[in-house]
Amino acid sequence: MAMAGEAAHRLMIVDDSNVVRRRIERAQDLPAIDVIGSARNGREALELYERLRPTLVTMDLTMPEMDGGECVARLVARDPAIRILVVSALADKLTAMEAIEKGASGFLCKPFTDRQLNDALRKLITD
DSSP states (O other): OOOTTSOSEEEEEEOSOHHHHHHHHHHOOOTTEEEEEEESSHHHHHHHHHHHOOSEEEEOSSOSSSOHHHHHHHHHHHOTTOEEEEEESOOSHHHHHHHHHTTOOEEEESSOOHHHHHHHHHHHHHO
């Protein structure tokens, strides 16, 4: 439970593009969410998860070292309550369904608007 002035949700951003990581960080404007860290690939994300224990994650799918699909599955195995929003340019239905089957809670296609991102994050924390 969040204290007064403290966000209820802790967001980790995972994307191999620094531009996209910064974009999500700047665009996210929900008071219930604090951005607590970011990672460039699934391997970094798993290491960061152990230190920061985020409750929310935005996850790219196509990344070096460990892709987003494998990382989603590993994060959900460690924390079944974690909420993961896949943010990917791979917009076909099969890709989205595979991510959901591995435990992702939602899917947002790149490119996205600030409103689309915030709507998707809001849905993640209210569903």
